[in-house]
């Protein structure tokens with residue numbers, strides 16, 4: 332990995348681009364598959380922007396590389412250490428970019444069942460219960476021309492779904508807990524499911540992951 336340009340070496344933009352390249356380039360060591368926390372080759376390090384906003388997930392190898400190039404600083408260490416012949420190197424769990432970068436582009440969140448459930452925090456949007464048998468409810472029923480969209484589809488438990496039937500929330504006297512909106516960015520939609528999120532990450536990930 333080339334060392335990122337230093338601020339002022341040419342221009343700040345160049346510096347930003349180099350940081351982007353360092354952070355977002357394909358990471359051959361990163362695995363998107365569910366992995367154990369102890370798997371040091373997998374994608375297990377959370378990269379935060381300088382603003383502490385979560386940006387990306389990378390392999391330990393890349394994170395160590397970014398640390399050595401002084402692109403990031405340690406925020407949280409894992410309980411693991413890498414041994415070199417002469418030193419013990421704590422394996423980072425969360426690192427933070429030393430300079431703020433703008434996202435390369437706005438990630439649009441795909442509209443699908445799984446992402447609607449994530450947006451709605453795996454809760455029925457009528458009764459608020461977390462259910463394992465969530466289904467999708469068209470707020471304005473399809474039979475009334477309600478579209479299948481972020482703004483008209485919510486997570487709904489079977490009981491509420493059966494109660495609401497082909498009615499609007501007003502007709503069924505069932506209030507939505509919040510107005511459904513298209514999420515601008517969802518961390519897990521962009522970077523996959525994090526089945527065993529490192530507890531050290533919790534404080535840095537948005538509520539709607």
Ligand SMILES: [Zn+2]
Pocket residue numbers: 455456457458459460487488489490491492
């Ligand atoms: Zn419900």
